[in-house]
Amino acid sequence: MPAEKRQLNLNLFIYPGGHHEAGWRYKDSAPERVLDIAYYQELAKKAEASKFDALFFADGPALADNIRYASRFRLEPLTWISALAAVTERIGFIATASTTYNEPYNLARLFASVDHLSGGRAGWNIVTTGDASAALNFGFDRHPTHADRYERASEFVDVVTKLWDSWEDAALIADRQSGIFADTDKIHPINHIGKYHRVKGPLTLPRSPQGRPVYVQAGSSQDGRSFASRYAEAIFTAHQTLGNAQEFYADIKARVKSVGRNPDHVKVLPGISPFIGSTEAEARALHDEFNELTQPEYSLHQLRRIVDADLSSYDLDGPFPRELIRIEGERGASSRFHVVLDIIERENPTIRQLLHRLAGARGHWVQAGTPEQITDKIQEWFDNGAADGFNIMPPYLQGGFDIFAEEVVPLLRKRGLFRHDYDGATLRDHFGLPRPENTFSRPHRLSHLRIGHSTSKRYANT
Ligand SMILES: Cc1cc2nc3c(=O)[nH]c(=O)nc-3n(C[C@H](O)[C@H](O)[C@H](O)COP(=O)(O)O)c2cc1C
Numbered sequence: 001m002p003a004e005k006r007q008l009n010l011n012l013f014i015y016p017g018g019h020h021e022a023g024w025r026y027k028d029s030a031p032e033r034v035l036d037i038a039y040y041q042e043l044a045k046k047a048e049a050s051k052f053d054a055l056f057f058a059d060g061p062a063l064a065d066n067i068r069y070a071s072r073f074r075l076e077p078l079t080w081i082s083a084l085a086a087v088t089e090r091i092g093f094i095a096t097a098s099t100t101y102n103e104p105y106n107l108a109r110l111f112a113s114v115d116h117l118s119g120g121r122a123g124w125n126i127v128t129t130g131d132a133s134a135a136l137n138f139g140f141d142r143h144p145t146h147a148d149r150y151e152r153a154s155e156f157v158d159v160v161t162k163l164w165d166s167w168e169d170a171a172l173i174a175d176r177q178s179g180i181f182a183d184t185d186k187i188h189p190i191n192h193i194g195k196y197h198r199v200k201g202p203l204t205l206p207r208s209p210q211g212r213p214v215y216v217q218a219g220s221s222q223d224g225r226s227f228a229s230r231y232a233e234a235i236f237t238a239h240q241t242l243g244n245a246q247e248f249y250a251d252i253k254a255r256v257k258s259v260g261r262n263p264d265h266v267k268v269l270p271g272i273s274p275f276i277g278s279t280e281a282e283a284r285a286l287h288d289e290f291n292e293l294t295q296p297e298y299s300l301h302q303l304r305r306i307v308d309a310d311l312s313s314y315d316l317d318g319p320f321p322r323e324l325i326r327i328e329g330e331r332g333a334s335s336r337f338h339v340v341l342d343i344i345e346r347e348n349p350t351i352r353q354l355l356h357r358l359a360g361a362r363g364h365w366v367q368a369g370t371p372e373q374i375t376d377k378i379q380e381w382f383d384n385g386a387a388d389g390f391n392i393m394p395p396y397l398q399g400g401f402d403i404f405a406e407e408v409v410p411l412l413r414k415r416g417l418f419r420h421d422y423d424g425a426t427l428r429d430h431f432g433l434p435r436p437e438n439t440f441s442r443p444h445r446l447s448h449l450r451i452g453h454s455t456s457k458r459y460a461n462t
Contacts, residue, residue, distance in 0.1 A: 008382055008418050009234070009267050009389030009431055011094065012047045013056045014040070017071025018396035019273050019361045021302065022293035024071035026396045031071055037083050043398055044084040047091055050405040051419050053430040054092035054123060056216075056236070056391060057081065061101045062134040069298035078110050085118035092427030094123035094216050094234075099156035100149050101129055101138050105199055108163040112208045120209030120426030125216040125236065128153050130334065146334070150223040152196045157215070157231050159197050162190040164212045165438045166202030182206075188440050210428050211436045220248060220335035229255035233433050234267040236391055238339055238364045241346075245270055245386035265433055270381070271364035273393040274374045276403045283368040290395055291356040299355035302362070306340050316352040320344050339363040361393050371407035378408075379417060 016034040017024030024031040033039040044055055057077040064072040077095035085093060093114070097107055115122040128150055132143035144152065171186035190201035217224065217232035228235050235252060239245035253263040275290070277283030300311055309324035322344060327337075343349065343357055360366035367377050381387040394400030412418040428435060 005416050006382075008378070008412060009053045009269060010418065011054045011056045011269065011389070011391045012043070012052050012401060013058070013236075013271060013391040013393045014043065014397070015058070015071075015393075016073070016075070016397075018400055019364070019393040020290045020395035021070050021298060021359045021362075022290055022295070023394075023396035023400070025293045026290060028399045029396045030398070034071055034073075035075075039398075040080065040084055041087045043401065044088050044091060046398070046401065046405060048088050050409050051422055052091060052392075053389070054094050054121075054427055055081070055084065056094040056123075056125065057096060058125070059096040059098075060127075060129055060131050060134060061098060062131050062137055065133065066298050066301045069295045078114055081122070082114055082117065085114065085121060089119075090121075090422045090425060090430075092121045092123055092214070092430055093118065094125050094214070094427075096125040096127055096218075098127055098129040098134070099153040100144060101134055102156075104156050104159040104197055105163065105201075105203075108160045108203055109205070111160075111213045112164060112203060112205055115208035115210055115213050116205065120428070122208075122210070123214035123216050123234070123427050125218055126153065126157060126231070127218055130336075146221070146223060150219075150227050153227060154230070155194045155196050159190070159192050159194070159199050161212065162192060162439065163199070163201055163203040164207065165440050166190055167206045168438050168441050169207050169211075172206045186440075207438065210426050211438065214427050214431060214433060224335060225252060225255060228252060228266075229259055229261070232266055234269055234431060237268065237270050238336065238362075239270050239386075240339060240343060240363070240365055242381060242384065242386055244339075244342065245381060246384065249386050267388040267431055267433075268386075269389045269391055270387050271361060271391040271393050272374075272378065273361035273364055273366045273395055274400075274404060274408070275360075275366070275368040275395060276371055276374060276407060277368070278370065280369050280373065283370065283373075287360070287366070287368040291359060294355065294359045296352075296355065299359055303340070303355060303358060306334075306337055306358075306363070311351055314351055316355070317350050320349055320351050320354055336363050360395060364391075364393055366395075371403075371411055374404075374408050375411040375415070378412065379415060382417065 017031055018029060023029055047055055057080055059074055059077045081093035081095050111122055111124055135143040166188050168186035171183050173180050173183055187202050190199060192199045214233050215231050216234045216236060217228040218236040220237050237248055239248060249268050252268055256263045256266045275283050275287040277286055296316060304310060307325050314321060340363055367374055378390060392404055409418060413420060423429060
């Protein structure tokens with residue numbers, strides 16, 4: 001039997017008004033529905049009918065500071081996905097949550113609850129939060145540095161992992177006859193004392209269907225890559241060229257291998273925002289139509305956030321003043337800054353051209369073409385060591401997704417690149433990821449467990 005052909009993983013990445021910054025203004029958008037659960041339930045059902053792996057929701061714990069011009073409010077993702085899991089059966093849900101502005105115990109409970117209630121369909125996009133203004137919502141004077149945020153993130157994930165393992169799989173018995181509901185010998189405190197967190201445990205509920213929700217990571221800096229190689233099972237990333245995406249893909253897979261993990265168990269998923277037309281000219285005209293709807297005040301503000309240069313007094317149709325950009329410090333550590341710098345150096349755009357390049361998807365790959373051309377591009381990256389799948393980022397909703405589902409998905413199937421139906425029931429099944437062993441159940445941890453055992457008895461009696 002020939003080995004089964006490698007399959008793409010596809011997530012629908014949802015921004016309420018679509019990914020193009022002016023998407024909410026497009027005539028076929030529905031900005032009046034962006035707080036209506038039925039709107040997202042329709043989308044989730046459509047993505048499930050197309051057999052997508054998951055829906056993905058970004059987040060940050062602060063209001064975007066230019067909400068005047070863009071549909072960039074933020075619903076809380078775990079609340080959001082709970083309501084979507086209730087009306088779907090197979091599709092996964094990936095919710096973003098910050099390790100800088102949460103506590104591990106609360107977050108472990110939230111995700112474990114969603115994983116249980118959805119039957120094993122939860123994923124966690126682990127972010128450290130780039131938006132410094134979030135600090136002011138949590139009683140801090142200052143946003144921690146890039147390095148400190150990643151250091152805290154590592155300890156945070158270690159704690160959450162231990163909490164998710166604190167009930168062994170066999171701990172839940174519910175035996176009417178004996179009257180034993182749970183085997184307390186199989187429920188362990190974690191007794192974590194670290195630099196950032198002190199957590200006794202155990203968690204308030206049994207191990208979840210997937211063992212742990214799928215660990216997703218979305219930072220591509222050096223710190224981000226090293227974090228990803230240790231923890232991530234799927235990686236979201238933004239690239240503009242095949243070459244850059246290949247470099248990232250090869251680097252991540254090598255790092256994963258070097259820490260003794262299986263590179264096939266870490267899916268690299270760049271973003272693509274497709275403008276689709278029945279001819280290339282029609283697709284380009286559609287893209288132009290969106291760019292006409294952009295508002296320079298918003299676009300300049302967005303650019304300033306990435307490159308920290310004030311361009312408001314410059315002629316938008318003049319050359320981009322490269323000399324304003326400084327690479328050192330925090331900014332130089334951020335991967336999105338380098339994506340933008342790379343566009344400036346490669347394409348030498350005017351300021352307006354750069355604003356339009358970024359308006360589509362904030363530095364993600366924007367492609368305008370026929371369904372055939374979009375399919376070719378996806379296949380090119382998939383076949384040439386640049387991607388295991390993609391975050392599909394429709395420029396507007398819902399039509400921007402509908403056309404991808406109706407026109408591109410069938411072509412991907414025809415080429416044998418995408419599933420006709422789900423094989424399994426959980427998000428891990430869709431991504432081809434194993435269910436992780438429980439760290440408390442491993443034979444070599446038995447001596448440790450004995451210590452935990454006596455403590456767990458104490459816990460049980462209090
Ligand atoms: C597809 C994608 C989605 C992301 N979603 C979020 C998000 O929801 N919240 C967030 O704070 N950062 C998000 N990020 C940003 C990264 O998590 C990270 O903070 C940023 O890239 C800076 O980190 P880095 O310098 O390690 O790349 C996302 C990045 C990508 C590529």
